[in-house]
Amino acid sequence: xxxxxxxxxxxxxxxxxxxxxxxxxxxxxxxxxxxxxxxxxxxxxxxxxxxxxxxxxxxxxxxxxxxxxxxxxxxxxxxxxxxxxxxxxxxxxxxxxxxxxxxxxxxxxxxxxxxxxxxxxxxxxxxxxxxxxxxxxxxxxxxxxxxxxxxxxxxxxxxxxxxxxxxxxxxxxxxxxxxxxxxxxxxxxxxxxxxxxxxxxxxxxxxxxxxxxxxxxxxxxxxxxxxxxxxxxxxxxxxxxxxxxxxxxxxxxxxxxxxxxxxxxxxxxxxxxxxxxxxxx
Numbered sequence: 001x002x003x004x005x006x007x008x009x010x011x012x013x014x015x016x017x018x019x020x021x022x023x024x025x026x027x028x029x030x031x032x033x034x035x036x037x038x039x040x041x042x043x044x045x046x047x048x049x050x051x052x053x054x055x056x057x058x059x060x061x062x063x064x065x066x067x068x069x070x071x072x073x074x075x076x077x078x079x080x081x082x083x084x085x086x087x088x089x090x091x092x093x094x095x096x097x098x099x100x101x102x103x104x105x106x107x108x109x110x111x112x113x114x115x116x117x118x119x120x121x122x123x124x125x126x127x128x129x130x131x132x133x134x135x136x137x138x139x140x141x142x143x144x145x146x147x148x149x150x151x152x153x154x155x156x157x158x159x160x161x162x163x164x165x166x167x168x169x170x171x172x173x174x175x176x177x178x179x180x181x182x183x184x185x186x187x188x189x190x191x192x193x194x195x196x197x198x199x200x201x202x203x204x205x206x207x208x209x210x211x212x213x214x215x216x217x218x219x220x221x222x223x224x225x226x227x228x229x230x231x232x233x234x235x236x237x238x239x240x241x242x243x244x245x246x247x248x249x250x251x252x253x254x255x256x257x258x259x260x261x262x263x264x265x266x267x268x269x270x271x272x273x274x275x276x277x278x279x280x281x
Contacts, residue, residue: 029061029062029227030061030062030063030064031061031062031063031064031084031085031223031227032064032066032082032083032084032085033048033052033063033064033065033066033083033084033085033086033087034065034066034067034068034074034077034078034082034083034085034086034087035048035065035067035068035086035087035251036071036074036086036087036088036089036092036143036215037067037068037069037070037071037074037139037168037169038139038143038169038170038191039169039170039171039191039194040169040171041067041068041069044065044067045065045067047250047251048065048067048087048250048251049065050247050250051238051247051248051250051251052065054238054243054244054247055231055234055235055238058234058237059227059230059231059234061227061230061231063085066083070140070168070169071139071140071141071142071143071168071280072140072280072281073280075092075142075279075280076280076281078092078096078100078102079095079096079099079100079279079280080100081099081100081220081222083220084219084220084222084223085217085218085219085220085223085231086102086217086218086219086220087215087216087217087218087251088102088215088216088218089113089142089143089144089145089215090113090144090145090212090213090214090215090216090265090268091142091144091148091149091268091273091277092142092144093215093216093218093261093265094265094266094268094269095277096218097218097261097265100220100221101220101221102218102219102220102221103218103219103220103221103228103261104216104217104218104259104260104261104264104265105216105217105218105219105228105231105232105235105258105259106216106217106232106235106236106253106256106257106258106259107213107214107215107216107217107253107256107257107259107264108214108215108252108253108254108255108256108257109255109256109257110254110255111190111214111252111254111255112211112212112213112214113144113145113188113211113212113213113214113215114145114188114189114208114209114210114211114212115144115145115146115149115150115153115186115187115188115208115209116186116187116188116189116192116205116207116208116209117131117136117150117154117184117185117186117187117205117206117207117208118174118177118184118185118187118192118203118204118205118206119131119177119183119184119185119203119204119206120177120178120202120203120204121201121202121203121204122202123183123204125183125184125206126206127206127207128154128158128160128206128207129158129159129160130206131154131160131162131183131184132160132161132162133160133161133162134162134163134183134184135162135163135164135165135181135182135183135184136154136162136163136164136165136182136183136184136185136186137164137165137166137167137172137173137174137176137177137181137182137184137185137186138150138151138164138165138166138167138173138185138186139166139167139168139169139170139172139173139186140166140168141164141166141276141277141278142277142278143170143186144212145186145188145209145212146170146173146186146187146188146191147164147186148273148276148277149209149212149271149273150186150209151164151186151276152271152272152273152275152276153209165181165182167182167185170187170188170191170192171191171195173185173186173187174187174192174195174199174203175199177203178199178202178203184206185203190252212268213264213265213268214252215252216259216264216265217231217235217253217259218259219231232258235248235253235256236256236257236258238256239254239255239256
């Protein structure tokens with residue numbers, strides 16, 4: 001009689017151990033992923049969400065896409081280490097490595113990044129020299145080929161002066177020209193190609209920059225090495241299937257290869273563009 005309550009109490013303890021153990025089981029961590037705002041947040045969600053869902057399905061990790069509303073917001077978070085994974089332009093990749101140690105994982109093998117200067121097709125401008133003293137639209141100060149590198153070359157190689165108009169995205173910069181708010185716009189071929197034909201066919205290219213290395217997917221060093229490697233290998237493996245190539249092509253990674261900071265991005269320091277960088281407040 002005296003032993004029965006103690007025995008029942010002991011039995012009640014047994015089923016409590018299973019859920020307690022389950023609660024301490026490691027759960028897949030959610031990693032924050034952001035993308036340089038070449039396009040609107042809506043377009044970023046459209047293009048990147050299917051890829052990140054497939055990446056999550058294959059790796060078992062969760063990736064939360066957080067598009068930035070503009071370049072200042074994106075770079076402020078990037079340079080403060082706010083993202084676990086990021087798709088950034090070449091000079092942002094260089095600066096993010098300097099400031100936070102971000103590690104490039106994947107870049108595209110074939111496509112090079114070529115900055116272009118566009119004007120309205122019916123405008124009288126035929127070369128950069130014709131734009132001396134004019135207004136030129138740029139996505140942002142640190143958008144690499146469309147602004148940072150472009151502004152340096154226009155001032156130092158072409159010897160022209162101009163008024164910059166910060167438009168926020170590549171698309172907005174093109175539209176500033178079409179609407180007459182700017183005489184020209186910085187751009188790159190791949191974003192111009194994504195514009196609707198009704199806009200693209202009204203623009204004309206008057207200047208090309210030398211081609212450079214393109215954007216990279218990078219990871220913050222706090223992300224465990226095993227996770228970084230799995231993400232890298234999965235992105236590379238996606239290129240082996242037709243479905244995977246479609247997902248990668250939508251985000252400008254049709255032929256991904258492993259990126260290497262020393263080989264691919266440190267040489268950009270030789271362009272001496274730091275004087276043209278505008279750090280977000």
